[in-house]
Amino acid sequence: MSDNRILETLAGQGITRRAFLKYCATLASLMALPPSAGKAFAEALGNAPRPSVIWLPFQECTGCTEAITRSHSPSIEGMIFDMISLDYQETLMAAAGHQAEAALHAAMERNHGKYILIVDGSVPLGLDGAYSCIAGRSNLETLKEVAAGAAAIVAMGSCAAYGGLPKAKPNPTGAVAVSDVIKDKPIVNIPGCPPIPVVMTGVLAHYLTFGSLPELDKLGRPKAFYGETIHDRCYRRPFYDQGKFAKTFDDEGARKGWCLFELGCKGPVTYNACASVKWNGGTSWPVESGHGCLGCSEPDFWDAGSFYKALSMPARPLKMAAGAAVAGAVAGVAIAVSNKARKGAAKTAHEKTTLADLEKSS
Amino acid sequence: MALLDIPVVTEQGPLTGNARAVLGEVETLLDSLLRTGDGGIVDIRGLPLTAADRGWLKAQLGKGEVEIHLDIGGHSSILETAYPAVWWIEHRDEGGNLVSEFIQVAYVPELISAHPDDVESGLEHLRNRNADLS
Numbered sequence: 462m463s464d465n466r467i468l469e470t471l472a473g474q475g476i477t478r479r480a481f482l483k484y485c486a487t488l489a490s491l492m493a494l495p496p497s498a499g500k501a502f503a504e505a506l507g508n509a510p511r512p513s514v515i516w517l518p519f520q521e522c523t524g525c526t527e528a529i530t531r532s533h534s535p536s537i538e539g540m541i542f543d544m545i546s547l548d549y550q551e552t553l554m555a556a557a558g559h560q561a562e563a564a565l566h567a568a569m570e571r572n573h574g575k576y577i578l579i580v581d582g583s584v585p586l587g588l589d590g591a592y593s594c595i596a597g598r599s600n601l602e603t604l605k606e607v608a609a610g611a612a613a614i615v616a617m618g619s620c621a622a623y624g625g626l627p628k629a630k631p632n633p634t635g636a637v638a639v640s641d642v643i644k645d646k647p648i649v650n651i652p653g654c655p656p657i658p659v660v661m662t663g664v665l666a667h668y669l670t671f672g673s674l675p676e677l678d679k680l681g682r683p684k685a686f687y688g689e690t691i692h693d694r695c696y697r698r699p700f701y702d703q704g705k706f707a708k709t710f711d712d713e714g715a716r717k718g719w720c721l722f723e724l725g726c727k728g729p730v731t732y733n734a735c736a737s738v739k740w741n742g743g744t745s746w747p748v749e750s751g752h753g754c755l756g757c758s759e760p761d762f763w764d765a766g767s768f769y770k771a772l773s774m775p776a777r778p779l780k781m782a783a784g785a786a787v788a789g790a791v792a793g794v795a796i797a798v799s800n801k802a803r804k805g806a807a808k809t810a811h812e813k814t815t816l817a818d819l820e821k822s823s
Numbered sequence: 824m825a826l827l828d829i830p831v832v833t834e835q836g837p838l839t840g841n842a843r844a845v846l847g848e849v850e851t852l853l854d855s856l857l858r859t860g861d862g863g864i865v866d867i868r869g870l871p872l873t874a875a876d877r878g879w880l881k882a883q884l885g886k887g888e889v890e891i892h893l894d895i896g897g898h899s900s901i902l903e904t905a906y907p908a909v910w911w912i913e914h915r916d917e918g919g920n921l922v923s924e925f926i927q928v929a930y931v932p933e934l935i936s937a938h939p940d941d942v943e944s945g946l947e948h949l950r951n952r953n954a955d956l957s
Contacts, residue, residue, distance in 0.1 A: 476896065477895060478938050478940075478941055479893065479895045479934055480895040480896040482933075482934055483895050483896060483899060483914050483923075483934070484896065486914065486923060486925070486934075487914055487922045487923040489866075490866050490868055490869060490923040490925075491923075493869055495866075496863070496864035496865070496866045496925060497863075497864065500933075696873075699873065737868070744918075744920065
């Protein structure tokens, strides 16, 4: 741990106590904690030492790092870099090569058992991990070594949390999640492609304030941010309840901001905080920009069927139709014919789901 | 082009009745402040309020005598409502986006009070200034 207290470090950056109180109140609000928790955050965080953080990027696209570092500064998201001692992040650090590896091992030794490990990217197991290596060592080797001395692990992004895009079928590199490799350390998953930056701030702030990870759901995600579906918090939800749906991306319903369910929005089955936290400094989020949720914070979202198919339609219609045909059911044959036609149409043109399609499939 | 320049018009949503419950909570907190000295805070953004609900709530609470504006990592405002000791607090980021919003029931919102450590630091600076001037 660094000797510097967080509030002292922030004061050196020109951030006043009142600004810090404001950030903590906002953070508590974002984490759906009682409003009084803002004061608890401020008191505990202000006096806490800056924790050592080691951040390992594995099989990833750097989108998670971009999402956090491109946030407006000083923002609630960006402030995390003032609250921690980031001792290793090969994309951001000035050191390279042997110097960078020396910094990693020095931080591990100095803070053994106390540092927080952040991982973004999946871990490839194929060919003994040879698909992704850093400093001549596989990600698998590095993860096992660094995780051994960590107090807790944060799996940032859907790749680290679930395997993500590298794990998409046919998963050529044998990609797996961090939790598939490490079984003896507390792990918090922060999925999303990319994840919402402030979630990481919230998790680390919670850890520093209360000395424990926040309450997690069955997929290891902090309930404060992943406790409700996108649909639950969507400002277009009243239109869903009223049965008002956009049928295409440019019809009158779309212009009036009606519900995007029929255009394939995965909001009803996706747990994330985009609807309340938003993106780009609170400017907007996918549904507000007119596109349905892709479900990127759920496992295997890339293999879950078309982004533009309504949830009420079968996820794998061709597979279902084949099974029915083998059984010799007349209805199954009809579905198979229907699916074949739908597949052909989807190949030749951008697939649009209309209310008529939904009625046919029900 | 700013977001507001894009010609998309969304409906504000209906009055759900949830804001009425918030008004009841404020009444309870105000009563507690008088009896025990402890008020409380309501997190507006954590409640399922439509834009219409929020507007209704703000209109019901009205406007009081005191307005405080702070520039602390973005603009913040603390406005007294028509009910003394009931404050409507808005925090914005440097881009002007609303990041959190509260109703606080307190004689004086604690964000306004100076912290003893800061007062001590200020006193030291003032002593140094006076010493330099003498």
